[in-house]
Amino acid sequence: MDRFASVEQLKGVGEKSKKMLEKLEIYTIDDLLTYYPRTYRKFEDCTSTEKLKEGETVAVCAQAVRPLTVQYVKRMQITTACLSDGSGEVLARWFRMPYLKNTVLPGNYYVFYGKISRKGTSLILDQPAVYQPEQYEEMRKVLQPVYMLTKGITNHMLTKLIHQAMKEIDLSRDFLPESVRQSYHLAEYDYSMEEIHFPRDEHHLKLARERLVFDEFFLFILALKIWKERTEEKQSAFKMKRDELTDVIERLGYELTGAQKQVWAEILDDMTGGRVMNRLIQGDVGSGKTIIAFLAMILAARNEVQSALMVPTEVLARQHYEAFHRLAETQNLKICAVLLTGAMTAKEKRIAYEKISTHEADIVIGTHAVIQEKVSFDRLGLVITDEQHRFGVRQREALGEKSETMPHTMVMSATPIPRTLAVILYGDLEISTIDELPSNRIPIKNCVVNTSYRKKAYDFISREVKAGHQAYVICPMVEESEMIEAEDVISYTEKLKQELSPSICVEFLHGKMKPKEKNEIMERFLENQIQVLVSTTVVEVGVNVPNATVMMIENAERFGLAQLHQLRGRVGRGGDQSYCIMINGSENGSNQKRLDILNRSNDGFYIAGEDLKLRGPGELLGVRQSGAMEFKIGDIYSDAEILKKAGKAVSRIRKEDPELEQSCHRELKERMDFYMKNELKNLSL
Ligand code: ADP
Ligand code: MG
Numbered sequence: 001m002d003r004f005a006s007v008e009q010l011k012g013v014g015e016k017s018k019k020m021l022e023k024l025e026i027y028t029i030d031d032l033l034t035y036y037p038r039t040y041r042k043f044e045d046c047t048s049t050e051k052l053k054e055g056e057t058v059a060v061c062a063q064a065v066r067p068l069t070v071q072y073v074k075r076m077q078i079t080t081a082c083l084s085d086g087s088g089e090v091l092a093r094w095f096r097m098p099y100l101k102n103t104v105l106p107g108n109y110y111v112f113y114g115k116i117s118r119k120g121t122s123l124i125l126d127q128p129a130v131y132q133p134e135q136y137e138e139m140r141k142v143l144q145p146v147y148m149l150t151k152g153i154t155n156h157m158l159t160k161l162i163h164q165a166m167k168e169i170d171l172s173r174d175f176l177p178e179s180v181r182q183s184y185h186l187a188e189y190d191y192s193m194e195e196i197h198f199p200r201d202e203h204h205l206k207l208a209r210e211r212l213v214f215d216e217f218f219l220f221i222l223a224l225k226i227w228k229e230r231t232e233e234k235q236s237a238f239k240m241k242r243d244e245l246t247d248v249i250e251r252l253g254y255e256l257t258g259a260q261k262q263v264w265a266e267i268l269d270d271m272t273g274g275r276v277m278n279r280l281i282q283g284d285v286g287s288g289k290t291i292i293a294f295l296a297m298i299l300a301a302r303n304e305v306q307s308a309l310m311v312p313t314e315v316l317a318r319q320h321y322e323a324f325h326r327l328a329e330t331q332n333l334k335i336c337a338v339l340l341t342g343a344m345t346a347k348e349k350r351i352a353y354e355k356i357s358t359h360e361a362d363i364v365i366g367t368h369a370v371i372q373e374k375v376s377f378d379r380l381g382l383v384i385t386d387e388q389h390r391f392g393v394r395q396r397e398a399l400g401e402k403s404e405t406m407p408h409t410m411v412m413s414a415t416p417i418p419r420t421l422a423v424i425l426y427g428d429l430e431i432s433t434i435d436e437l438p439s440n441r442i443p444i445k446n447c448v449v450n451t452s453y454r455k456k457a458y459d460f461i462s463r464e465v466k467a468g469h470q471a472y473v474i475c476p477m478v479e480e481s482e483m484i485e486a487e488d489v490i491s492y493t494e495k496l497k498q499e500l501s502p503s504i505c506v507e508f509l510h511g512k513m514k515p516k517e518k519n520e521i522m523e524r525f526l527e528n529q530i531q532v533l534v535s536t537t538v539v540e541v542g543v544n545v546p547n548a549t550v551m552m553i554e555n556a557e558r559f560g561l562a563q564l565h566q567l568r569g570r571v572g573r574g575g576d577q578s579y580c581i582m583i584n585g586s587e588n589g590s591n592q593k594r595l596d597i598l599n600r601s602n603d604g605f606y607i608a609g610e611d612l613k614l615r616g617p618g619e620l621l622g623v624r625q626s627g628a629m630e631f632k633i634g635d636i637y638s639d640a641e642i643l644k645k646a647g648k649a650v651s652r653i654r655k656e657d658p659e660l661e662q663s664c665h666r667e668l669k670e671r672m673d674f675y676m677k678n679e680l681k682n683l684s685l
Contacts, residue, residue: 001168020152037145049088092125111136175671187211213634217646237405238381240303259436277408283434284604285569301362305381310368340366343515424647444572471550487554509535546574556582557591
């Protein structure tokens with residue numbers, strides 16, 4: 001079977017499950033194989049009967065104090081056992097399993113594994129599985145994969161499909177040249193795939209993960225280098241007349257910061273210099289990147305060149321569009337901008353397309369998918385992507401192909417990546433840094449507390465709302481999950497509605513909602529019809545509601561520092577004192593240490609640097625901390641060492657065999673061609 005064939009080829013995948021898998025972005029067998037577990041679960045240590053708590057899944061090592069009894073209740077056989085482990089006793093109950101009477105014998109110890117529920121005043125172990133103690137010990141060594149799921153797809157289904165895929169695909173073909181594998185002590189490919197999904201133990205998992213993280217970085221860096229070489233040094237068809245835009249800048253109502261001025265000067269040089277611009281703009285949250293994008297687009301418009309500003313979410317698209325509209329209106333700029341998003345009606349879209357193709361519109365602001373799909377420009381000479389970590393090179397290239405010649409590109413990222421890593425990842429791409437915040441900002445006040453502080457936090461939110469402000473509460477999950485214990489948006493909203501006064505409007509927002517619903521919620525929040533917004537990290541990117549002054553983050557320990565910093569950046573955007581309350585839901589000291597970094601500093605670059613120092617590898621079993629960039633398995637922070645190695649390996653290959661022509665690189669070349677065509681889009685530039 002072909003690795004890149006549709007998942008439909010697998011047994012048990014029909015039309016319906018195919019659709020559901022697509023929600024997880026699994027289209028091909030390869031997607032399935034690289035759908036790595038989010039975390040791993042171990043069978044628990046045995047618990048003593050004194051410590052049992054309702055609702056927990058436990059293992060109890062105990063003996064039956066007397067023979068099991070079987071009763072009939074409404075024609076159903078119920079088997080009951082009274083178990084003792086020396087410290088105390090607990091009842092166990094099974095439905096329709098009378099034969100246990102003959103296998104669970106008094107005097108012998110067994111491990112009973114199941115969930116504790118309440119029956120009247122006492123606790124009961126419900127339907128536990130029964131194991132011999134030695135057998136259970138063996139099982140405890142194995143790690144069970146836990147995948148991110150969606151409605152209709154269970155962990156068991158994914159596990160089975162991946163097992164099947166592994167049998168069908170020849171994993172022994174390793175694209176990584178033997179010499180690279182040897183130099184960096186990397187495991188074989190087939191071994192790594194097997195162990196990443198079904199690890200024998202933590203040691204094997206670690207080796208497998210190292211190899212796969214290496215692959216991911218290696219392919220990305222190599223692809224970027226090749227892509228860069230192909231596009232570099234191209235003369236631009238959109239050489240612009242120099243215009244400092246002093247008239248616009250003077251009337252902004254604020255003074256640009258030194259860093260903003262510097263970056264604007266760099267962009268101006270690029271766009272008027274004759275070569276194709278290829279620039280990454282890194283700036284901390286709230287450093288004022290949007291205005292820089294607007295200036296570049298205004299310059300283009302004045303040169304009769306069209307530009308596109310692409311963002312990852314509807315909410316952000318609308319926000320930017322409205323901001324630009326206000327700017328153009330107050331300054332009477334005579335520049336026409338149109339909005340283009342998936343939630344617009346077909347008619348609205350048609351009107352926008354028309355304006356773009358006739359060049360009535362100078363500027364298009366919208367979500368990337370929509371801009372790319374059907375738009376034909378008259379003269380597209382500048383493409384800007386905001387919140388870079390969700391975009392890929394390939395997408396930008398596709399857009400570029402629409403105009404006869406390559407447009408200038410600018411990528412804006414609010415994820416400060418330490419310089420040392422940025423250089424490895426982006427190579428010699430031009431990088432501008434806005435490392436200064438506007439001077440009128442009041443620093444955010446932070447605190448890291450445990451869950452017992454919640455009541456106080458709610459009181460605090462109530463007071464802020466009374467004073468006319470608004471608050472965000474972030475939870476890691478959308479819905480309740482049986483596999484992972486963390487706060488979820490939906491139940492939390494219910495809880496919060498009861499905790500807060502009924503006059504406070506509490507609503508939720510998450511990524512699985514329809515675009516229309518999301519827009520509506522965001523709009524109502526923007527207009528202060530909603531005072532408290534309970535949300536997943538969908539609000540993390542770029543949202544600007546300056547009236548919000550409180551950011552409360554539940555299970556803060558589950559987020560990466562970069563992400564927390566982004567979330568915090570949603571407040572402190574207006575003239576009022578803002579607050580960030582991070583609830584640490586774990587008792588683990590290293591989490592506290594990590595969160596303390598945020599508590600201490602509001603500076604994204606400092607945080608990124610500290611993060612790098614603190615987070616060694618070895619967070620194998622934690623929930624994946626999605627950090628700066630959306631790699632499938634690698635994390636540029638905690639895997640910085642592997643990233644460096646991958647960077648070195650790429651340099652070596654580029655030196656020895658730049659075109660990948662040698663026979664030992666044949667597999668790699670094949671893999672690379674495919675990667676450039678299909679996968680780069682999932683990654684960032
Ligand atoms: P980000 O870099 O996070 O995208 P934005 O561009 O959204 O930040 O800017 C955040 C806010 O700061 C906006 O309301 C913007 O108008 C304002 N702003 C930008 N530059 C300055 C400045 N130099 N002085 C004062 N306010 C500024
Ligand atoms: Mg922004």
